[in-house]
Amino acid sequence: MESTNQQHIWQVLQTVHDPEIPVLSIVDMGIVRAVEINSTEVIITITPTYSGCPAMDMISMQIRMALLEAGYKNIVLKQILSPAWTTDWITQEGKDQLKAYGIAAPVGKSADAIFLTELTIECPQCNSTKTELVSQFGSTACKALYKCNDCKEPFDYFKCH
Amino acid sequence: MKNTEQINQLLHLADNALIIGHRNSEWCGHGPILEQDIAISNIALDYIGQARNFYQYAATCINGNATDTKPATEDSLAYLRDVRDFKNHLITELPNGDWAQTNLRIFLFSTYQYFLYQQLQQDADAQIGAIAEKSLKEVTYHVRWAGDWVIRLGDGTEESKARMMNAVDYLWPYTGELFLDTPTSIQQQWLQKVTAVFEEAGLVIPTNTWAQKGGKEGNHTEHLGYILAEMQYIQRAYPNSEW
Ligand SMILES: [Zn+2]
Numbered sequence: 001m002e003s004t005n006q007q008h009i010w011q012v013l014q015t016v017h018d019p020e021i022p023v024l025s026i027v028d029m030g031i032v033r034a035v036e037i038n039s040t041e042v043i044i045t046i047t048p049t050y051s052g053c054p055a056m057d058m059i060s061m062q063i064r065m066a067l068l069e070a071g072y073k074n075i076v077l078k079q080i081l082s083p084a085w086t087t088d089w090i091t092q093e094g095k096d097q098l099k100a101y102g103i104a105a106p107v108g109k110s111a112d113a114i115f116l117t118e119l120t121i122e123c124p125q126c127n128s129t130k131t132e133l134v135s136q137f138g139s140t141a142c143k144a145l146y147k148c149n150d151c152k153e154p155f156d157y158f159k160c161h
Numbered sequence: 162m163k164n165t166e167q168i169n170q171l172l173h174l175a176d177n178a179l180i181i182g183h184r185n186s187e188w189c190g191h192g193p194i195l196e197q198d199i200a201i202s203n204i205a206l207d208y209i210g211q212a213r214n215f216y217q218y219a220a221t222c223i224n225g226n227a228t229d230t231k232p233a234t235e236d237s238l239a240y241l242r243d244v245r246d247f248k249n250h251l252i253t254e255l256p257n258g259d260w261a262q263t264n265l266r267i268f269l270f271s272t273y274q275y276f277l278y279q280q281l282q283q284d285a286d287a288q289i290g291a292i293a294e295k296s297l298k299e300v301t302y303h304v305r306w307a308g309d310w311v312i313r314l315g316d317g318t319e320e321s322k323a324r325m326m327n328a329v330d331y332l333w334p335y336t337g338e339l340f341l342d343t344p345t346s347i348q349q350q351w352l353q354k355v356t357a358v359f360e361e362a363g364l365v366i367p368t369n370t371w372a373q374k375g376g377k378e379g380n381h382t383e384h385l386g387y388i389l390a391e392m393q394y395i396q397r398a399y400p401n402s403e404w
Contacts, residue, residue: 048210050206051207051213052209052213053210054206081214081288081291081294083294084295084297134196135196137196137199137200137203141204145196
């Protein structure tokens, strides 16, 4: 029974989206770290993508709403900082959805040395690799702004983090 | 249970992040071009997020010790303390000046934070370690972004170089304070990184080692009062107001 409930809760959480990247569920984003159920409470543990992520309060509220609507009560939301969120936790499905949405998915694995070197980023529109970095900070802290020299479109790149 | 000194250390880390974050946020809507305006506003947001994490933890520790006083919150710590209670390093409260001074400050300070957070990751207190681990990823980007600007302006036109040199003269006396109570290894690592970027930028490390100090003890420059007047105005004028 407990594991059925747990599976169901993960399904409900799949319907909650990051307000800044509406195509991606918070589960595919890697924000949900744990779902626990005990005799009285449902405990959801989440972690922010960035310290200053302004979406966390809204995401917490949406999780609560979605679970209430699905019939759960006594929902406890916990925020943890460690281990720090990394783009490695974005699922493959999540990366595919990012690309379809026009955001280039993080390339490679997160590691201190790697994300400080220049990478070849593929244009999510035309798949060209003739792209260049415009700014390390795009529309939000987690994205960088690139432009494609083939199709001339600007695009966001989800930084490896 | 944390003693006063440990709580003050938490407030010091929080105040540093809040004040430099607030300074950077002053550029929001005034950046030289849109992309850089967005970049510096995002950096400000990172800093304010780090400040929140430290304030929240400081509040928990303060409330754990207190018996019957009004509980501390992240908001009361940020908005209801006065100049003498703030423990930030002086360099964080200095005016932004021009783009050169703003970026040199971010570079010098975030490089210091980079090595400090690396060390704090291993702190005996797991929560401090967790905040440091989280912040370190962000600070790494700040170092690179601001360092790129230091090189671009230092190695740029006659005017941009002159402005960067002015910024070095102005800010350097405030860097010594950063290392008064940190292990010498941090200062060495910091100086190594700063030297490498200065060399690429064609800038010279000042030989003057005289240092301004006092921020951590609450002895601030005249600038902090103006920052707090603006930042705290709404909470002071309309206590407990919320968005
Ligand atoms: Zn393209």
